[in-house]
Amino acid sequence: MSGRAIEINGRKVWILESGNGAPLLYLHGFADVHSVKESWLPFHEQLAQHARVIAPAHPGCAQTDENKDVDVIEDVVFHYLEVLDALNLTQFDLIGSCVGGWIAAELAVRHPEKIRKLVLIGASGLFVQGALIGDIFMMAQPEYGSSYATLREMLFCSADHPMALEMFPDGKGELEDEVRRYQMLRLSSRIGFKPPYFYNHSLRNRLHRITSPTLVIWGGKDNFVPRSHGETYAKLIPNCSELKIIPGAGHSAQVENPEETAKSMMDFLAK
């Protein structure tokens, strides 16, 4: 694994990279590298055995500079178009989790030709009537002085999942983990706090533009982005093979069940 900073338009972007093979761009979510952890989780390591995994930190996350001009998802999409140019990535596999999945879908509808294969894991981004995406900001406010149980419950199958407890402990966690969590919430507040809440109303009617083979993965018990969002992605993306449910997992399937999630993904990418 190596970390490095590249510069786009005068702003620093922090990137982790690992493995050899076809380029695979990974866009992170909340319980993830860059948004909690400094380095790879087991899921990323498994991917890196088969591909060149490239994971940039979103604007304002980890060591990527904050961009105060980010108001809407479109601003993040343009940020990533510049990252792709700087990395000279013209054709690549794209995997996004949660907010990262939203960004991935937005990139795919604009530049379907750049994406070889697309994987969305618990992706936000869609408006689905009657299935509001959860309020992660309120859950991130402490209960009973120091409990983050409801935050863990939103991001995982249960508040007691070992990875949930490691990444979002009660009280005060490891300082830099806490700062990264805060940075991810701060970026998210720019694009997902004010209505639209983590969605772009226009995205749904653009999904037909995606040409790449697509796999949608959802935790069987996602308490943050309801499963009907996964069903909607799977239905409206023309070349989507299936909505793969990881039984027992919550919103962070790749963290809760890295083996099965990585295997589904590798099988799909190798096909």
Add this chain to the structure above:
Amino acid sequence: MKPVQLFCWHFMAYPYLAKDFDEKEYSGWVTVPNRLWDNAKARGLYQEYIDQLVYADELGFDGMVLNEHHQNIYGLMPSPNLIAAALTQNTSRGKIIILGNLLPLHLNPMRVAEEYAMLDQMSHGRLVAGFAPGGGPETFNYDVPSANTREKFWEAADLIVRSWTEDGPFAHEGRYFPLRYVNLWPKPLQKPFPPVWIPGSRSPSTMTEVAKRGYCYFLSSRSHGGETHRAQQEFAAVLEKHGDKYHPFRFGILMSTYVAETDQQAREECEEGVWYFLKNCLKGHLRREGRQLTYGPGVPYIPAAAWREYLKGYTPGRKLLGDVENWEELEASQSIIVGSPETVTRRIQSLIEKAKVGNLLIQFQLGNMPDHLARKSMKLFAEKVAPALRQGSLKQFNEEYPGMNFEQSAAALH
């Protein structure tokens, strides 16, 4: 030279909660179920509260203080300007301090500029214009994205003051509130413009922005241990850095008090209202119980580097004001000062001496405190506490700040 300014602050709490509210309900803020609102009981409540403020004016307080809150039982003033309008018609001497309108919650800051200008005219120049960014709960009330709250706030505040001082029409080419035609009718009465007060909780950036503009800094903390004195010193240092000088009327604090004939009687009379306030009104705001919305990573309005510094000194699960378990702990918090006129005078006097503060914003009505007790306490304060505080502070300020001009310095603007 003037003595300490004593203002009467009313929060207008919802006083009709059942005794088991704390046991049954998760929060007093944002999500507190509004089925608890009782129309039969609440009829006439606003009038009772307005009349208490009018009484403060009659008793010779230097002014009345209002503020803005939404969706809670702590303060029933989503629009303090409506209450202020009523006060312009029912009072004649005291300042009307609105602390403040929550600027990022307004679609267009010109609405605040206009309403404040109206209030300044309607009150014959008695308005003190407070601007506040709103805290955690308000972020959730109106879905204000936290990351740019502060920038939006200062753009709005500057636009409002510019609209009061510069001839229109002019175009405002702002990042958040671009407007083609800024042309205020009416203009405010006070020149160059009404005094501006800004609340803060010791953040260096807020102090700096306030200092740059020559405004009054109001410490929004409810507890007054060593922190109040430190805040004063920090603000004084920031002012020095900007070529300005501290004086007591650049600074204000919020405190609560209850005065009765004796210490014992004071405690007995106010205790129910005090506990109602601490356990119900502060639940969701300054209590660990339930979910505390005021500070936390879910309202990420300060930059990440500042958050890192904050975390270094942060103790998870620490006691907040509403977590005090007994009267002794409450006394130690220096938040609600209860006692005979002598006790209250001595304790507030010592606070003024240490914190060198010229604006005391005092809450008398606490929680579900009945009207007659709130009034009795206000009257005793006005007659038996205020004169000594005025006399003592005048002497102190004369010695410590000889020859200071205490008016708002217009030159410091921009």
